[in-house]
Amino acid sequence: MAKAPFRSLCAALLGLFCAALLLWTGGVHAGQGAPAAVNPALELRVTQLAQELRCLVCQNQTIADSQAPLAVELKNQVREQLARGQSDQDVIDFMVQRYGDFILYRPPVKASTWLLWFGPFVLLALGLLALLLKLRQKPAAPADSLTAAELTHAAALLAGESPPGESVPAARSIPVITTVSNASTAATASTA
Amino acid sequence: MKRFALPLGIFLILLVFLGIGLRLKPQEIPSPFIGKPAPAFTLTLLHDAQKSFSPKDMLGKVWVLNVWASWCAPCRAELPALMALTKEAAIPIVGLNYTDTRSAGNKWLASFGNPYQLSAFDADGKVGIDYGVYGVPETFVIDKSGFIRMKHAGPVTEDDIKDKFLPLLKELSGG
Numbered sequence: 594m595a596k597a598p599f600r601s602l603c604a605a606l607l608g609l610f611c612a613a614l615l616l617w618t619g620g621v622h623a624g625q626g627a628p629a630a631v632n633p634a635l636e637l638r639v640t641q642l643a644q645e646l647r648c649l650v651c652q653n654q655t656i657a658d659s660q661a662p663l664a665v666e667l668k669n670q671v672r673e674q675l676a677r678g679q680s681d682q683d684v685i686d687f688m689v690q691r692y693g694d695f696i697l698y699r700p701p702v703k704a705s706t707w708l709l710w711f712g713p714f715v716l717l718a719l720g721l722l723a724l725l726l727k728l729r730q731k732p733a734a735p736a737d738s739l740t741a742a743e744l745t746h747a748a749a750l751l752a753g754e755s756p757p758g759e760s761v762p763a764a765r766s767i768p769v770i771t772t773v774s775n776a777s778t779a780a781t782a783s784t785a
Numbered sequence: 786m787k788r789f790a791l792p793l794g795i796f797l798i799l800l801v802f803l804g805i806g807l808r809l810k811p812q813e814i815p816s817p818f819i820g821k822p823a824p825a826f827t828l829t830l831l832h833d834a835q836k837s838f839s840p841k842d843m844l845g846k847v848w849v850l851n852v853w854a855s856w857c858a859p860c861r862a863e864l865p866a867l868m869a870l871t872k873e874a875a876i877p878i879v880g881l882n883y884t885d886t887r888s889a890g891n892k893w894l895a896s897f898g899n900p901y902q903l904s905a906f907d908a909d910g911k912v913g914i915d916y917g918v919y920g921v922p923e924t925f926v927i928d929k930s931g932f933i934r935m936k937h938a939g940p941v942t943e944d945d946i947k948d949k950f951l952p953l954l955k956e957l958s959g960g
Contacts (some may be wrong), residue, residue, distance in 0.1 A: 650920060662884065662910075663910075663919055666910055666914065689817070690817065691915065692817070692917045693815055693817040
């Protein structure tokens with residue numbers, strides 16, 4: 594019975610400790626994210642714009658994703674210029690002036706990029722055209738009709754009789770296969 | 786034979802595209818500065834914080850601007866080629882010491898050699914961004930009226946000097 598107050602004291606101390614820890618780490622994180630805390634609206638614009646710009650060091654990443662020194666520096670440039678009151682287009686122009694269209698993650702539609710933008714659709718259209726032409730072709734004429742000898746042979750097979758005569762070439766291959774399989778089964782049987 | 790013609794043809798076309806793709810150099814991004822005036826700047830000198838350099842100082846001369854840093858290994862590799870360039874073409878090379886520290890930059894020049902007439906000190910890389918620098922080293926050829934005529938990304942080799950730089954420098958100096 595005397596243990597109960599001790600337990601609740603322990604729980605209270607533990608809770609206090611956890612709360613202190615949470616506050617402390619929370620404070621550390623708030624400190625790291627200082628720029629975001631200054632002006633969240635500006636940071637949002639910086640991030641949105643950074644997602645449109647290619648990192649030139651690691652070319653398949655945007656500068657928003659990249660931690661390369663140049664990407665960090667370019668992000669700072671974007672932030673500075675937006676904070677100075679410049680528009681998104683001003684910042685994009687600034688970057689294109691220095692690094693060319695290559696810095697745009699979404700390449701602009703112009704004569705030199707037509708193939709890039711419309712090439713896949715042209716390929717798709719060509720594929721559809723080929724498919725249509727193929728479908729509209731008349732189906733090929735059926736294979737040469739059977740000879741009279743083959744017909745009688747087939748009729749005999751369907752009726753379950755043994756084929757008359759060995760003159761039909763197709764009939765020759767079937768007994769060969771059966772003899773081979775018979776031989777192999779016989780061989781396994783004898784070894785067993 | 787005829788049934789293999791189509792797949793073989795498609796395969797050959799793919800092979801051609803693969804070959805082209807392998808020869809492309811994605812690191813070489815076409816510079817939008819070719820034929821445009823070199824961006825203006827004023828920076829202090831690497832070895833002397835009291836003096837400054839501006840591209841205006843070079844008007845009337847053909848010159849080479851080379852972006853380098855002490856932390857950049859390929860910059861060290863291209864030093865002999867740059868030395869050869871100063872000897873063979875008598876063209877001033879100006880260094881742009883990019884996102885470096887003064888002490889590290891000066892120590893680097895003292896220990897590996899200094900092909901530069903002078904080096905401008907771009908500590909925060911702002912001038913580098915104005916020149917569209919995305920990797921070090923990068924080298925620009927600037928003509929007498931201050932226009933950028935060529936940009937070379939990556940280390941300069943002796944072959945580059947012979948095939949790319951010397952013919953252009955001769956042409957620009959002659960005109």
